[in-house]
Amino acid sequence: MQDKYVTNCPFCGGTEVIESYQSSYGSVTAVSNKMGGVGLYHSICRNCGSVVRSYVKEPEKLLKKKDRR
Numbered sequence: 001m002q003d004k005y006v007t008n009c010p011f012c013g014g015t016e017v018i019e020s021y022q023s024s025y026g027s028v029t030a031v032s033n034k035m036g037g038v039g040l041y042h043s044i045c046r047n048c049g050s051v052v053r054s055y056v057k058e059p060e061k062l063l064k065k066k067d068r069r
């Protein structure tokens with residue numbers, strides 16, 4: 001799956017990114033909801049290995065249920 005937000009690597013100009021997933025111990029937790037926590041995805045440049053982008057798939061899950069849209 002190509003990440004539509006990434007066009008090329010800002011460091012080396014590479015156009016191929018590898019989508020990777022960081023879970024469990026590397027999960028991201030919102031400060032306001034420490035009970036939450038979602039896995040973090042990384043777009044890593046295939047050429048130089050730089051992390052071009054880090055993101056979560058479902059940011060709403062970082063919020064408490066009552067605060068979600």
Ligand SMILES: [Zn+2]
Pocket residue numbers: 009010011012013014045046047048049050
């Ligand atoms: Zn690169």
